[in-house]
Amino acid sequence: MEEKKWKIVLSNVCRDYDDGGEEAVNVLNRLNLHIREGEFLAIVGPSGCGKSTLLDLLAGLSVPTSGEILVDGQSTRETSVRCGMVQQGYALFPWLTVRENVEFPLSLRDVPVEERRRVSDRELRKVFMEGYADHYPSELSGGMRQRVAIARALASDPSFLLMDEPFAALDPETRETLQDELLHIANTADKTIVFVTHDVFEAAALADRVAVMTANPGTFREIVDVPVPRPRKIATLRTLPEIRETTRYIARLIHRDQPDATPGENISDAAVI
Ligand SMILES: Nc1ncnc2c1ncn2[C@@H]1O[C@H](COP(=O)(O)OP(=O)(O)OP(=O)(O)O)[C@@H](O)[C@H]1O
Ligand SMILES: [Mg+2]
Known part of the structure; x- marks a missing residue:
């Protein structure tokens, strides 16, 4: 106890x-x-x-x-x-869009489509990536990819x-921005x-x-x-x-x-x- x-x-x-x-x-x-x-x-x-x-x-x-x-x-x-895991190497699936990447852990758990969409909207907003939902990882900068990785880690409301x-792997300026965002999260x-x-x-x-x-x-x-x-x-x-x-x-x-x-x-x- x-x-x-x-x-x-x-x-x-x-x-x-x-x-x-x-x-x-x-x-x-x-x-x-x-x-x-x-x-x-x-x-x-x-x-x-x-x-x-x-x-x-x-x-x-x-x-x-x-x-x-x-x-x-x-x-x-x-x-x-x-738990949610975020690693150095932007471990996003290149064949999935930003939104599909964020929703991926939810799709594994058979979360209904509307709920998935609600969660990915919410998590992408948190990391200021809501405007990139339909982009592919290859179209994003390193900092943006890492933001998506954080959104994906948070999507399943991990313990x-x-x-x-x-x-x-980020340049100092992007790194500082993401550090502040993480402090906020x-x-x-x-x-x-x-x-x-x-x-x-x-x-x-x-x-x-x-x-x-x-x-x-x-x-x-x-x-x-x-x-x-x-x-x-x-x-x-x-x-x-x-x-x-x-x-x-x-x-x-x-x-x-x-x-x-x-x-x-x-x-x-x-x-x-
Ligand atoms: N699957 C494995 N089989 C055998 N040895 C391993 C395995 N994974 C890690 N090791 C060994 O365990 C030790 C610790 O590795 P680990 O990757 O945890 O270190 P780290 O502190 O994360 O290092 P870095 O700062 O370079 O990322 C190393 O000596 C490594 O060679
Ligand atoms: Mg290590």
């Missing part, structure tokens, strides 16, 4: 990959974390530390080798998880959102969001807490609180002392892993790992 107030609970989560060698590779080791309902959690850490592996586990696409993940108090081993470096839709990024500023700017991971095996080094209330605006966050300080602190935590790292004071505010 105690777990009820938590959206997601990780207890001693381990994930091994058996690559056919003598021993299985321990990718994630004893992860423990409680994520609140409506919380925005960012995950940062060096390449290969197991961030995407962790998202797969949260989505229920794979199960922990040992340990337990509870979503709304239910083990991901026993129930299917209803929570998982985002794996969703803005990594996080506030208004009150969704629990787990967001993986290599950009330390992005993590601090968007999230309520930032989980900093280390590699080999992947563990949480520290869960850092971001001491800035919502609502937030990206443009004003850049110069906010609390965000600058948090960004620097997280960058130092990450660079501690790297033997040739420059001392903390030289790490830029927008450090990208």
